[in-house]
Amino acid sequence: xxxxxxxxxxxxxxxxxxxxxxxxxxxxxxxxxxxxxxxxxxxxxxxxxxxxxxxxxxxxxxxxxxxxxxxxxxxxx
Numbered sequence: 879x880x881x882x883x884x885x886x887x888x889x890x891x892x893x894x895x896x897x898x899x900x901x902x903x904x905x906x907x908x909x910x911x912x913x914x915x916x917x918x919x920x921x922x923x924x925x926x927x928x929x930x931x932x933x934x935x936x937x938x939x940x941x942x943x944x945x946x947x948x949x950x951x952x953x954x955x
Contacts, residue, residue: 896931903934910938915947922947926955 889895907926911918929937940953 900931900934903931903938904929907934907938909943910941911950913943913945915950918947918950922950922954 898944904927908923911926926934926937941950943948944953
């Protein structure tokens with residue numbers, strides 16, 4: 879059991895794993911933004927693209943409270 883946990887821990891800390899998680903989170907957030915607001919400004923998309931996996935997760939939660947693109951802009955600032 880400890881051996882399995884250690885392997886999972888090591889995997890989750892790997893750069894490759896983190897990159898995959900970030901890319902998948904970005905994909906979901908971009909779809910959510912498009913569905914909620916339609917096409918948004920490319921500069922906003924770029925700012926979202928530069929967020930870490932942890933920041934994308936936080937954005938995903940906060941996005942539920944956004945009613946307009948200005949809410950996204952304010953969150954990114």
